[in-house]
Amino acid sequence: GAGVSQTPSNKVTEKGKYVELRCDPISGHTALYWYRQSLGQGPEFLIYFQGTGAADDSGLPNDRFFAVRPEGSVSTLKIQRTERGDSAVYLCASSLRGAGGYTDTQYFGPGTRLTVL
Amino acid sequence: AQSVTQLGSHVSVSEGALVLLRCNYSSSVPPYLFWYVQYPNQGLQLLLKYTSAATLVKGINGFEAEFKKSETSFHLTKPSAHMSDAAEYFCAVSSFSGNTPLVFGKGTRLSVIA
Numbered sequence: 448g449a450g451v452s453q454t455p456s457n458k459v460t461e462k463g464k465y466v467e468l469r470c471d472p473i474s475g476h477t478a479l480y481w482y483r484q485s486l487g488q489g490p491e492f493l494i495y496f497q498g499t500g501a502a503d504d505s506g507l508p509n510d511r512f513f514a515v516r517p518e519g520s521v522s523t524l525k526i527q528r529t530e531r532g533d534s535a536v537y538l539c540a541s542s543l544r545g546a547g548g549y550t551d552t553q554y555f556g557p558g559t560r561l562t563v564l
Numbered sequence: 565a566q567s568v569t570q571l572g573s574h575v576s577v578s579e580g581a582l583v584l585l586r587c588n589y590s591s592s593v594p595p596y597l598f599w600y601v602q603y604p605n606q607g608l609q610l611l612l613k614y615t616s617a618a619t620l621v622k623g624i625n626g627f628e629a630e631f632k633k634s635e636t637s638f639h640l641t642k643p644s645a646h647m648s649d650a651a652e653y654f655c656a657v658s659s660f661s662g663n664t665p666l667v668f669g670k671g672t673r674l675s676v677i678a
Contacts, residue, residue, distance in 0.1 A: 451607065480665070487573075489654050489668030490608070503665060538607065553666065555600075555607035 449473070451556035453539050459562045460529055468524040468559045472541030479522050480553060481514055482538040490538055496522060529563045536560050566591045566657045570669035578677050583627075583642040585672050587655035590636065595657045597638040598666065599629055602652040611653075614638060615660075625649070650676045 452471045460466050472479050478497055482490035492506040496516045504514075511529075516522040526533055536558040542551035571586040589595055596615050600608040612623025619631040629640045638655060655669045 487670070489568075489656075489670050490666075492665035492667070495665060506665065540608075552610055552613065555609070557605065557607045 451539055451541055451554055453537075453556040453559050455559060456557065457560045457562075459564065461564050462529060462531060464529050464563075466526050466529060466561065468526075468537050468561070470522045470524070470539030470541075470556060472520065472522070472539070473554055474520075476541035476543055476554075477519070478542040478544060478551060478553075479516060480540040480542075481522070481524050482540065484536045484538055484558070486535075493524070526561075529561075531563050534561055534563045566595065566659065566664060566667045568655050568657050568667055568669035570653075570655050570672050572672055573670065574673045574675065576675040576677060577645045579647055580644050583640070583645045583649065583674065585640040585653050585655075585674065587629075587638045587640065587669060588636050589638060589655070589657045591657055591659060593659045595659055597629075597631060598656040598658070599623065599627070599638075599640050600654045600656060600668075602654065602671075604651075608654065611640070645674075645676045647676050647678065650674055 454469045480495050481493040484490045494514050495503040499519045511527045514524045538558045540553040540555045542553045544551050567590045569588045598613045599611040601611050602608045611627050612621045614621050614631045622628045627642045652671045652673050654671045656666045658666045
């Protein structure tokens with residue numbers, strides 16, 4: 448079946464601009480996660496959705512970052528007033544239940560590479 | 565708080581040789597441990613996971629890992645490297661009881677030499 452998809456695959460923007468990154472999880476998966484992967488680093492947790500609600504947003508670095516999942520499926524990560532330090536690969540993952548919060552197997556998308564000039 | 569340390573940012577082995585990628589974790593609650601592989605321009609793929617059942621875990625592509633509580637380690641091994649194993653490997657920790665997100669190590673890049 449189809450895996451997790453993310454669009455766009457690449458996004459180049461200018462400092463100060465607003466961007467939206469989209470994630471389509473595997474059909475039927477109730478849990479959705481966003482991570483950020485900077486060059487030479489492992490993925491860092493940003494936010495976790497269980498259904499439509501954000502169950503844990505403790506990883507969002509500041510209030511310029513916001514994510515929604517209005518119908519419990521597709522999610523959008525929104526970044527306002529982008530900064531050069533926001534440049535990274537943004538990964539999305541989904542899991543069937545999110546049981547125990549995070550121990551359910553997560554399936555990752557290919558990521559969106561964001562470059563802020 | 566939980567953390568993962570992967571020793572060696574780059575490991576190089578000859579084709580057919582043993583692969584050993586090291587991972588040590590820190591956790592105040594019983595951990596769940598994972599190994600993911602990332603091929604260029606692709607998402608992370610789960611290789612295997614430890615969830616408090618058998619301490620020796622077998623995964624895909626001939627990889628396995630052993631949970632050693634006394635050493636706080638979860639090293640990844642494969643008896644014989646193949647060229648297709650060249651990729652970035654990430655160890656990660658979470659916890660059922662702690663209900664915490666996956667915490668990843670910085671990754672180890674595996675090169676396989678013909």
